[in-house]
Amino acid sequence: MIPDIPVIIECPHCQHQALKEILISGNTARAVHWTDGKHEAPRLPEMPRLTFCDACKQPYWVENAKEIEDGESGLSAERKATQLQRITFPSFSEYQSCLGTEIIKDRNDEIYIRIRLWWCYNDYYRNTYDNEEIFSDPRGFERSNAVTDLTKEITDIYIDNCRSLLKLFNGQKQEESLTSAELHRNLGDWGDSLILLELVTSEDLESYVKKIRKCVELGDKKVQPVSRFA
Ligand SMILES: [Zn+2]
Numbered sequence: 001m002i003p004d005i006p007v008i009i010e011c012p013h014c015q016h017q018a019l020k021e022i023l024i025s026g027n028t029a030r031a032v033h034w035t036d037g038k039h040e041a042p043r044l045p046e047m048p049r050l051t052f053c054d055a056c057k058q059p060y061w062v063e064n065a066k067e068i069e070d071g072e073s074g075l076s077a078e079r080k081a082t083q084l085q086r087i088t089f090p091s092f093s094e095y096q097s098c099l100g101t102e103i104i105k106d107r108n109d110e111i112y113i114r115i116r117l118w119w120c121y122n123d124y125y126r127n128t129y130d131n132e133e134i135f136s137d138p139r140g141f142e143r144s145n146a147v148t149d150l151t152k153e154i155t156d157i158y159i160d161n162c163r164s165l166l167k168l169f170n171g172q173k174q175e176e177s178l179t180s181a182e183l184h185r186n187l188g189d190w191g192d193s194l195i196l197l198e199l200v201t202s203e204d205l206e207s208y209v210k211k212i213r214k215c216v217e218l219g220d221k222k223v224q225p226v227s228r229f230a
Contacts, residue, residue, distance in 0.1 A: 008084065009065040016055035019086045020062060021047060030135050033226045034126065035182050035212055037175075038119050040141045049112065050103070051087040052094050059094070059103050062087060089145045092120040096157055107168060114165045121147050121158045122186075122223040134225055162187050174202045181212055186223070190216050 006019040026044030033039050039046075052059050090098070095117040104110045123146030131140025147154055162183045169176040181196035193216050200209050211226050 006086065008068040009062065009087070010068055011053040011056060011058070012060050012065060013053060013058045014056040016053050017068065017084055018051075018054065019084045020065075020067075021086060023047075030137060032134055032141070033208075034122070035208060035215070035224045035226055036119060036122050036186070037115070037179055037182070038122070038126075038223075040126075040135075042135065042137070042139075042141055048087055048089045050090060050095075050098070050116075052090055054085050059090065059098055059101075061103070090116070091145045092117060092147050092154065092157075095120065096161075111165070111168055114161055114168070117161050118158070118165065118183075118186075120145050121150075121154065123147060124150055125222045129225065159187065174200050174205060178205055178208055178212075181209075185212055185216055186221050188219075188221050190219070 004022040004024045006021050008017050009020045010017055023044070026041070028039075028041045029043050031039055031041035031044070047062075049062055050059055051062055095113050098104065098113050099110075104113065123143040127143060127146055132138045135141060166180055166183050169180050177196045177199040181193045181200070184190075184193035184196065193212065197209050197213055197216075207227050211224055215221075215224055
């Protein structure tokens with residue numbers, strides 16, 4: 001993984017500055033694919049598309065944030081790293097707070113946020129796996145926004161969110177059928193999960209289908225690793 005010098009961006013609400021990391025190159029060595037569609041590639045980490053400002057605590061889309069030229073900021077490249085905070089992924093409750101607000105402009109925005117809300121909860125289970133076994137590396141993968149306690153309140157939000165995601169998918173694409181099958185499995189709706197798996201015939205998705213079907217047969221609702229790429 002080769003990181004470039006981070007770019008300074010400005011919060012569109014209060015102009016507070018933060019650092020956006022840029023990758024020049026990376027690769028999927030030691031990447032792990034999970035049944036809920038999350039890919040964790042230690043050498044090609046996902047970057048936040050949505051973040052919360054450290055100063056005004058409001059959310060904004062990173063792609064819409066103004067980038068500040070080095071000259072304008074008055075900071076040297078070395079000092080930027082120590083004086084400004086890097087943007088981070090929102091937490092479970094922060095993603096939830098975005099639902100039904102103006103930050104969501106279309107169906108894709110809502111799907112992005114609801115998928116990440118789902119993943120934050122599933123990260124609780126991801127964190128129970130042995131990193132050495134999953135990643136061939138004891139350091140594993142940092143999940144800074146994982147849910148740390150599965151309270152009834154959090155679980156109720158999770159269940160509600162899974163149901164809302166299911167309504168957002170129209171089942172036209174195989175990937176959406178697969179995601180819906182996984183959502184039904186996470187909810188314990190075994191029959192619905194199996195029906196949707198029948199619709200997924202693409203060879204590229206075969207390993208996911210097999211894994212999810214096996215979990216349904218075992219009555220297991222938890223997220224599982226599908227495959228590891230060397
Ligand atoms: Zn702000």
